Amino acid sequence: MRAHANPTPALETRGLTIRFGGHVAVNAVSCAFRPGELTCIVGPNGAGKTTYFNLISGQLPPTAGQILLNGEDVTRMPVSAKTRRGIGRAFQLTSLFPNLPVLENVRLAVQAHQHRGLDLFSVWSSHRAIREEALACLERVALTDKRNQPVASLSHGDQRKLEVAILLALKPRIFMFDEPTAGMSVDEVPVILDLIHEIKQDTSKTVLLVEHKMDVVRSLADRIIVLHNGTLMADGDPAEVIASPIVQQAYLGTAEVVTEAAPEVAHG
Template sequence: MSQTLLETDGLTVRFGGHVAVDAVSCAFRAGELTAIVGPNGAGKTTYFNLISGQIAASAGRVRLMGEDVTRLSVAERCRRGLGRAFQLTNLFPDLSVLENVRLVIQARHRKGFNLLSMASGHAEITTAAMAVLERVRLSDRRDHKVSELSHGNQRKLEVAMLIALDPMVYMFDEPTAGMSVDEAPVVLDLIAELKHDSDRTILLVEHKMDVIRTLADRIIVLHNGALAADGAPAEVMASDVVQEAYMGKALEDV
């Protein structure tokens, strides 16, 4: 069996009297893409926020490659191999497309801006950044300010920055949201390409069932913050839990 790269054990968060994520235990293995689905308000993005550290857990644990990272900052989790692309773009709007990707690669290698390293080290960083931009079909916009890009191209740049980070765990929160039918396939093809790396794992929050059918090796379903189903795509998508959730009917206690 593949190595478990990420694990949540009884992960819970409460906001006042409301339990937004309710004791969710899941293990995510290398070489596997897991789609996280559920109706609006099911707790999908909150679960992502707990894993990546944007929200502090009320109870439970997050383990990354066997280490407890529950109390670590977002930045420290990132340094240890957890990378997330946000549902809303999280970019530097006044910098160029190339500079955005360069900054990620520079941070990953912990190279600062000093004149002695600029000629050699920074040239290597620029070359690496351009290679990433080629992958996301943005090399022709390398000198454009991010604020000048269309929404779809900003989403592609966000994926480029995540690829540049080179994490062990990729987290995508609705990566094609707001993208046109022409733009979305580029991002989906990139995620499919990332699946070929059997040393990494991918988590995907997505509403579009055709995307899930195409990409997912496994589906987990959240409902009212709790884990309602977990298994192979065909099995889970045929289940009453998913059928009822996506038909908009009220789910009974699961």
């Protein structure tokens, strides 16, 4: 795990809990995330990983607990307010406008970040600057050649890449990726992994990554937390967490999965 010059968490959850009827989906999770750190959140299906993300980003209101952003209580803030304060999340395709061109989707995100609309009284140079910034985001996810296609015509993998471009356009301080490479072909995956690796080099950014692929976890994580039945089960150095017996039994299933050599992921 990295050493941190700034001990103040960028993001913190304290006793974060949500119940659906008698089911506790996230159970009193307390965890702090610091700038310059990439934390992988792992656990079996149904462990509460995406629900935990939904609570942090504002899609769901918690039953109990707090969410702090740079020490400020943002627990009850809506998604839009949390986004303005720097929490950015890739929304698993739900934030895309399928009938608009790819470039327009990203341009709208750039515009939203700048808190302004485009109207007849806007200066044309600002229009051009917004478009150029949107194109730069598309270039980072290798979608420039598809900028004029409607989103609905993209493959699932390209739509996931577009999600990441939109997230980049919002310029968050907290990056939240929920299985960003799901549905991508083998040759598409390195584009996103290299980009996440690049983001984590910026020590002012905090990255949270939900991921099932252990080779990805090993290659990117500074820290791993494990959720199981909504409860925080382990938190620490990746090698130690992966090797712990409780994680092998509850998440990885067998020791063979833990001890096999992980494929190397290039970072350019």
